[in-house]
Amino acid sequence: MSGCSWPRTLAALAVVVGSLVTAPASASAAGPTLPPLPQPTAKTVTPSGTVGVAAATYKAASLSAGYAHTCVVTTKSAALCWGFNNFGQLGDNTATNRDTPVGVSGLGSKVASVSAGYYHSCAVTTKGKALCWGNNSLGQLGDNSATSAATPVGVYGLTKDVKAISAGYLNTCALTTKGKVWCWGENSNGQLGDGTTTTSYKPVAVKGLGSGVRTVSVGYRYACAITKSKAVKCWGTNGFGQLGDNTTTDRPAPVTVYGMGSKVASLSVGYVHTCATRTSGKGLCWGYNASGNLGDGTTTNSSKPRGVTGFSSKTKVVKAGLVNTCALKTSGALSCWGENSAGQVGDNTTVTRLTPVPVYNLGKTTRVSVGYLQVCAITSSKAVWCWGDNAVGQLGNGASPTDSPAPVKVSGF
Numbered sequence: 001m002s003g004c005s006w007p008r009t010l011a012a013l014a015v016v017v018g019s020l021v022t023a024p025a026s027a028s029a030a031g032p033t034l035p036p037l038p039q040p041t042a043k044t045v046t047p048s049g050t051v052g053v054a055a056a057t058y059k060a061a062s063l064s065a066g067y068a069h070t071c072v073v074t075t076k077s078a079a080l081c082w083g084f085n086n087f088g089q090l091g092d093n094t095a096t097n098r099d100t101p102v103g104v105s106g107l108g109s110k111v112a113s114v115s116a117g118y119y120h121s122c123a124v125t126t127k128g129k130a131l132c133w134g135n136n137s138l139g140q141l142g143d144n145s146a147t148s149a150a151t152p153v154g155v156y157g158l159t160k161d162v163k164a165i166s167a168g169y170l171n172t173c174a175l176t177t178k179g180k181v182w183c184w185g186e187n188s189n190g191q192l193g194d195g196t197t198t199t200s201y202k203p204v205a206v207k208g209l210g211s212g213v214r215t216v217s218v219g220y221r222y223a224c225a226i227t228k229s230k231a232v233k234c235w236g237t238n239g240f241g242q243l244g245d246n247t248t249t250d251r252p253a254p255v256t257v258y259g260m261g262s263k264v265a266s267l268s269v270g271y272v273h274t275c276a277t278r279t280s281g282k283g284l285c286w287g288y289n290a291s292g293n294l295g296d297g298t299t300t301n302s303s304k305p306r307g308v309t310g311f312s313s314k315t316k317v318v319k320a321g322l323v324n325t326c327a328l329k330t331s332g333a334l335s336c337w338g339e340n341s342a343g344q345v346g347d348n349t350t351v352t353r354l355t356p357v358p359v360y361n362l363g364k365t366t367r368v369s370v371g372y373l374q375v376c377a378i379t380s381s382k383a384v385w386c387w388g389d390n391a392v393g394q395l396g397n398g399a400s401p402t403d404s405p406a407p408v409k410v411s412g413f
Helices: 009-021
Strands: 060-065 069-074 079-083 098-103 111-116 120-125 130-134 149-154 162-167 171-176 181-185 200-205 213-218 222-227 232-236 251-256 264-269 273-278 283-287 302-307 315-320 324-329 334-338 353-358 365-370 374-379 384-388 404-409
Touching: 060 374, 060 384, 069 111, 069 120, 079 111, 111 162, 120 162, 120 171, 130 162, 162 213, 171 213, 171 222, 181 213, 213 264, 222 264, 232 264, 264 315, 273 315, 273 324, 283 315, 315 365, 324 365, 324 374, 334 365
Parallel strands: 060 111, 060 365
Antiparallel strands: 060 069, 069 079, 079 098, 111 120, 120 130, 130 149, 162 171, 171 181, 181 200, 213 222, 222 232, 232 251, 264 273, 273 283, 283 302, 315 324, 324 334, 334 353, 365 374, 374 384, 384 404
8 A cells, every 4th residue: 555654563463364364164265355454664552641632622523433544523513534545535635644633625514424434434414415535446435436536525316315324445335314225336245235246336225125224334345234123134245254144155135133133222344243232232243253353252253143241231332343342331431352453452552352341541431433453432521532553643643653552632632
């Protein structure tokens, strides 16, 4: 990847990459492989301690952590992004990496939600219009072209009535106010859910869901949705059981997650593992588990949901990332687990954790988003804190390229 210098912490991740390329016995031998990762270079990991940042200017309402960039919607409905910007995924009309937040060009104070993907980002305006920016090599911006954009462009046909949007690896999905899901971009594993493997540069309807969807989440070549009956359906690549249907067979159209029934409250699609919470407050995960991503104390993959240790009740959300995961209790207490070579578990160590551990010195938390090697959260004061890899400024504290295994405050929050 041009324009990117990455940390020595990825050297440890090479073990994980090897595990992904050669699937464990319980997974399909033809399982997915990681997208190209940058070459690691030496850099510093700093233990606990907060790097000095600018005085608070913004308050955060929601956030989304992507591959190596993060975006936030403020309480005044403005969108800000920071981190890797090789394809203009920060939306500031440049290709310059930013280690502090910058405004997304042209959106003003009219943003309802934002989603950070691999090399692209998307947003929904307060008027229900879908917009995307960044890399568009396989139509993931949805504007019926393959032209990348460093500022937001409208998604073809989705000019109103959009409720939510989710940017994944090389594809994107949106949910309308009427409960219909549309997806676009790469479709090599059926991740658009239209029953084909044909890439589409503009939105296509997901097969079989009709107008019965509450939420949608997109990861690496697969996606999942919660239906209005509170069941979970997934589609796309399934080499590690990430679709949760008790198989490792790719599905070009939605299938029901095994054993979840109709009591699902929240959902998060990661790289090759998936997590959800039941209405009872129980946290569950399934899919790839070589780094303890599922939080059940093992490293065994699972093609059906398993309970997360210590989160059998009072779980608000469980968020899946690359090879680590975080869960938020209804009390506001945040815990993370999994691969920790860049400090992305946030416990002020770089020790991989197979079960949840509390995030170090972080106050009451209201929202969390897990990226590839970084995690960001919003606290009750509406400040944003991030931890993990910071090679290209994805922690937003102005201290790139120094990683942090403990939370650091994002500049301006």
